[in-house]
Structures are given as structure tokens and as C-alpha cells.
Amino acid sequence: MAVTDSLIDAALAILEETGLPGLTVRDVAARAGVAPMGVYSRFGSKDGLLEALFMYGFASLQAAIETPPTASPLTRLRTGCQGYRRFAIHNPQLYHLMFEQMLLLDLSPEAKDLAQRSFGTLVERVHAAMTSSELAGTSSTEVAQQVWSAMHGAVSLEIAGVHFATDRAQSFTAMLDALLIGMAPRR
Amino acid sequence: MAVTDSLIDAALAILEETGLPGLTVRDVAARAGVAPMGVYSRFGSKDGLLEALFMYGFASLQAAIETPPTASPLTRLRTGCQGYRRFAIHNPQLYHLMFEQMLLLDLSPEAKDLAQRSFGTLVERVHAAMTSSELAGTSSTEVAQQVWSAMHGAVSLEIAGVHFATDRAQSFTAMLDALLIGMAPRR
DNA sequence: ATAGATAAAGAACAATGTTCTATAACATAA
DNA sequence: TTATGTTATAGAACATTGTTCTTTATCTAT
Incomplete structure (x- = not known):
């Protein structure tokens, strides 16, 4: 309607x-x-409206991290992470709502499921990078959680204005690079 | 009083x-x-009370990340990070207030200064680890920001209940290890 | 001991989430 | 077409909460 x-x-x-x-x-x-x-x-209720915004946000986030396949799964993962940041920076209040209100709002199963689906995309990308031996480790869920944590922290602090780096986009990329290097197979 | x-x-x-x-x-x-x-x-005002909680929180956080000097600066940095997580997990709502309300609350200069001082401790630890060649890079502020981002993201998602790892403490440590390995000098 | 200042209690006000009530619109069936 | 039951809407009304006001009590200083 x-x-x-x-x-x-x-x-x-x-x-x-x-x-x-x-x-x-x-x-x-x-x-x-x-x-x-x-x-x-x-x-x-108002919370119901907020949940609708929450779901709209995760649908948008899902679209923002969508990327065409590339030669390297790791490159595709990186591109998705950049899309993640772009979404957060372009919709700071919505991003804030999506993640910081999760704790307070009690969401419907559909809303939780939608959020989880976004995470699922990340897990798939990590899994692909593991299969191509660009990432080490056994559990793609574990590794994806760690990547997500780092991304979320970086954009959260950036949105909150608690960021002391000069070039924030570059700082985000540098953090991600360090993390992915640390997750690469030892040789 | x-x-x-x-x-x-x-x-x-x-x-x-x-x-x-x-x-x-x-x-x-x-x-x-x-x-x-x-x-x-x-x-x-109520916001004034929240700011008092904010400052109390950062004083507690400061105490939580305080560690005695160890043989290795990197070990000391790691210990401080574990203290950071412990504080957040033990005071989830306070932690939430401290970081998620920063965007909304307009804090006094003293409050901002106090928060920045906690970050300063982290920068010092990173700097020491750089001096001992356990971490690479030129700007300790940049690197500290990245470490902080990752830590904050991990505990934020953990507090929000958005965590799919089985052992969360272990997942936190694993993420931190990967990041620090990725930040170690190449050889 | 008294005058002035300070603080506290409780009522009152404004904004906001929510509910209630009456009315209007609309779809459906004879 | 008309009557009826359902749904949606507008506006008033209510409860909660942040904030302010007014009156009273308390405390300090001379």
C-alpha cells in the first residue's frame, strides 16, 4: 500500500x-x-515502525554488499566489505538503528532471519576464499564473524565521530588488509 | 557529596x-x-546524568585496560585488550551507553578528554610494540585506531547478541591475533 | 538568633507513545 | 441499488516522562 x-x-x-x-x-x-x-x-507500535526500518536497512545492506564474481574470491570479499562501509557511511543513522537497537528492540523472527541472511552472504564469501586457499582456518562462520566484527567496529566508530585517522577510508582498508593478511595461510 | x-x-x-x-x-x-x-x-538534566555515567564508564574502562609492564610490549597490548573485553562484557549496558550514545549526546570537553585519554593509553601500547619491532607501520595512532575498531566491533556485536561463534572469548582472541599478525613486520 | 541563601519536595507543564471513540469509506451480498 | 458489516481514519483523551515552578524547610554566617 x-x-x-x-x-x-x-x-x-x-x-x-x-x-x-x-x-x-x-x-x-x-x-x-x-x-x-x-x-x-x-x-x-513505534517499535513496529522501527522494525520496518530495520528490515529496510538490511535489505539495502544486502544490496550494497552484493558484487559480481571476480577472478579471486578474496578480491570479491574485499569489494563486499567496501560496499558495507559505503552503505554505513551513507546511512549513518539507519546503520546505527540497525545495530545498536538490536539489543533493545525485540525483533520478530523474520527480521532476525533477514539480518542473518546478510551474514550468510559474508560467510559464503569467506568460504569461497578458504576454498581458493586465500584464507586459512576451518570454520568459515568463525572467520566471517571476525571480519564482520572488525568492519562493524570501524564504521561504528567512524559514524560516532570517534576516529583519529586522517583518511578514514584508507584506515578502513588498512585494517581489513591487516586482518586478511593475518588470516592468510602460513607458508 | x-x-x-x-x-x-x-x-x-x-x-x-x-x-x-x-x-x-x-x-x-x-x-x-x-x-x-x-x-x-x-x-x-538527564543528559547530564548520562554524561556522568559516561565519565564513570571511561574511568572504569581505563582501570580495566591498565596492566603491569611485561617483558614484551605486544603481550602487554594483548592483555589490555582482554581487559577491554572483560569490562564490556561485565557492563554491557554501560558500554553501550558510552559508545552508542556518543553520537547523540553532546558531551562536555572534559568528557571527551577523558574518553580520549583511554585511547591515548592504547596508542602508547601500540607505540611501544612498534618500538620493539613487534608491530610494523609508521603511525601508532592509525594502528591503534584499527585495533580499537576491531575490538569495539567484536564486543559490540557480542553484547548485541549478534555472534555466531561458539566460544566468544576465543573468537575475540583469534580475531585480535589475526589482526596483530597482519600488522607484524614483514620479513 | 535572625536574615539570606540553598536545597528539597511536590505539584504542574510540555512532549510523546498509545488508546479510545465516533465517523467515514468501502466491500459484499441480496 | 441498497443495506450491512468491516476497516480505516481523525481527533480527542490518557499515561509516562523530562523539565520547571512554587512553596517550604534547612543550613550558614554574622
Whole structure:
């Protein structure tokens, strides 16, 4: 329905413009041209609306890390990581919502499943790089978790403005390179 | 003053018990045995109280990463990182507040300075490890930022419950090891 | 001991999430 | 076409919470 999309669009705009504290049901509804009740009839509650944003965010993130196959699986993994950062930097408040509110929001199984699917993509890329002997280790899940942790930390601190490097994109790449080198097979 | 400490203690307890949404001025004041006004006369606002928690948190974090000198600077760095994780896991809501609210709260210069001092400790450890040729690179700030990013990401996801590794402490150590290996001088 | 200042308690106010109620729109069946 | 049951909407109303105001108590200094 058009109103549902309008509400999500309005919420996304307000979120990035004013941050989470500025995201009120009244403002979202007004911007979408409906009464506050419209939010409740469609999303059940404000948390329901936030969950819709959460899912929209993970769908976007999924698209951002999607990459065409390349000669080297490790290169493809790297490209996906750059897409990850690009998404986070372009949608800082949404990214913040997606990850920092996970702890507070109790998400529906569908929402959790969607988030997990993004992680699954990363696991696949890691697995491919292991198969091509560009990464060492036995558990692709373990390694993917570690890569994700590092990426998430870097973009989180960058979004929060807690970053002391001069070139942040370069710093992100350098960290990732060091990590992947440390994960490479010893010879 | 005793009341100020009581308020902070009460706020810390409520924070860890019920999370940030459950941290209301009324509840904090009641638990400390004073009227809500007591919060405002001492901290100015709820955000002022949160900033006090923020500063308490960074003082605790500073203590947690403090380690006696060891034979190897890199070992000392590793020990400090383990202390970092221990603090975060033992005070998840406080850790969450410290880092995720940085973006929203506008902190006083003193608060920012305190946070930066913790980072300074990390930079020193990295610098020492560079001097002893256990780490490569030129900018200890850059490298420290990358180490911090990875640590922060790992504990953030762990706290948020977004962690697919079986042994989380081991996963943290493995990530850190890989990163530090990747940062070691090539030979 | 008293005057001034300080702090506290409780009421009151504003914003916001949520619910209630009455009304309007709409689909469906005879 | 019309009547009816359902759904959606608008606007008011309610509860919670951050904040402020007002009055009262307490404390300090001379």
C-alpha cells in the first residue's frame, strides 16, 4: 500500500535528518500526510515502525554488499566489505538503528532471519576464499564473524565521530588488509 | 557529596537491570531516596546524568585496560585488550551507553578528554610494540585506531547478541591475533 | 538568633507513545 | 441499488516522562 511506503520513507528521512530522538510518531505521520493512528494500524507500535526500518536497512545492506564474481574470491570479499562501509557511511543513522537497537528492540523472527541472511552472504564469501586457499582456518562462520566484527567496529566508530585517522577510508582498508593478511595461510 | 554518588550508583544499577529505556529520572531519584529534582540540581538534566555515567564508564574502562609492564610490549597490548573485553562484557549496558550514545549526546570537553585519554593509553601500547619491532607501520595512532575498531566491533556485536561463534572469548582472541599478525613486520 | 541563601519536595507543564471513540469509506451480498 | 458489516481514519483523551515552578524547610554566617 502506498501509505505504508510513505510512512517508511518519511521515517527514513526524519531519521537521517534529526536522528533517532527526533523520530516521533506524530512527525512521521504528519510528513506522510496521515494521522498518527496510521502508524499504529500498519505497524502496531513505534517499535513496529522501527522494525520496518530495520528490515529496510538490511535489505539495502544486502544490496550494497552484493558484487559480481571476480577472478579471486578474496578480491570479491574485499569489494563486499567496501560496499558495507559505503552503505554505513551513507546511512549513518539507519546503520546505527540497525545495530545498536538490536539489543533493545525485540525483533520478530523474520527480521532476525533477514539480518542473518546478510551474514550468510559474508560467510559464503569467506568460504569461497578458504576454498581458493586465500584464507586459512576451518570454520568459515568463525572467520566471517571476525571480519564482520572488525568492519562493524570501524564504521561504528567512524559514524560516532570517534576516529583519529586522517583518511578514514584508507584506515578502513588498512585494517581489513591487516586482518586478511593475518588470516592468510602460513607458508 | 553522598547524594551525587547515590544517584550515580542507582543509575548504574537501573541501567544494567533494565537498559537505557528503563532509566527514568523518577526511578533513579526514587532508588537514591531523593526527589527527581535532586537529579537536576546536581546534573542539570538527564543528559547530564548520562554524561556522568559516561565519565564513570571511561574511568572504569581505563582501570580495566591498565596492566603491569611485561617483558614484551605486544603481550602487554594483548592483555589490555582482554581487559577491554572483560569490562564490556561485565557492563554491557554501560558500554553501550558510552559508545552508542556518543553520537547523540553532546558531551562536555572534559568528557571527551577523558574518553580520549583511554585511547591515548592504547596508542602508547601500540607505540611501544612498534618500538620493539613487534608491530610494523609508521603511525601508532592509525594502528591503534584499527585495533580499537576491531575490538569495539567484536564486543559490540557480542553484547548485541549478534555472534555466531561458539566460544566468544576465543573468537575475540583469534580475531585480535589475526589482526596483530597482519600488522607484524614483514620479513 | 535572625536574615539570606540553598536545597528539597511536590505539584504542574510540555512532549510523546498509545488508546479510545465516533465517523467515514468501502466491500459484499441480496 | 441498497443495506450491512468491516476497516480505516481523525481527533480527542490518557499515561509516562523530562523539565520547571512554587512553596517550604534547612543550613550558614554574622
